[in-house]
Amino acid sequence: MKLYIKYMVSLRCKMLVHEELNALDIKHSVIDLGVVELLDNITKQQWETLKKNLLKSGLELLDDKKSILIEKIKNVVIEMIHYAEELPKINFSEYISEKLGYDYTYLANTFSEVKGITIQQFIIINKIEKVKELLLYDELNLTEIAYKLNYSSVAHLSSQFKKITGLSPSFYKQLKQKRTNNLEDF
Structure with a gap:
């Protein structure tokens, strides 16, 4: 499953995303061009928590194909x-x-x-x-x-x-x- 996150291509943003995913124990592999590859499915609770935590850092989870x-x-x-x-x-x-x-x-x-x-x-x-x-x-x-x-x-x-x-x-x-x-x- 791929997760799309709106963030600038920078080391700081990649680190923030990486830290949030690790904090929620979400297994992932690639963080590139705003795309994170998840190795396992995540729960609705993990999704909501991740979305909320990323938003606090100015990052946004995207689920609309055009966005x-x-x-x-x-x-x-x-x-x-x-x-x-x-x-x-x-x-x-x-x-x-x-x-x-x-x-x-x-x-x-x-x-x-x-x-x-x-x-x-x-x-x-x-x-x-x-x-x-x-x-x-x-x-x-x-x-x-x-x-x-x-x-x-x-x-x-x-x-x-x-x-x-x-x-x-x-x-x-x-x-x-x-x-x-x-x-x-x-």
Whole structure:
């Protein structure tokens, strides 16, 4: 039996889920992309307790097929952009479709219907969040960031960044540096 839990793909969340399952003596094997594989059936009491305890931690058990699919799509995108060493060389649509085993048109229509934005818009938002993160680390210049995130050019990255944040990447970086400097003065 598979259990679907809405959580961000992070070590902290995986640990929380793992701890809750162990506390309830629920045997499980895989915790990946919001999916936990249960090795045994669980009782209604265990289900309710798990649901309640996870909710206290900001995590949610999902039982609606569309919600589960949306979380899977979001987790694939987040993992691909934020945690992969490099972005896939194939189209994101092809990558997501292969990863989840569904036709991309179906995934895209379901995502748009439920979330009110396209998968492509969700990808762009996450790519810009990754750009912000990389700008703050100050280890890569804008050209390297554009290359790392598969932008066709620095101009394209800058244009998307400004469209999403209202700021140019360089102004954003300056703003963050000023805030950091101001905090250090206290």
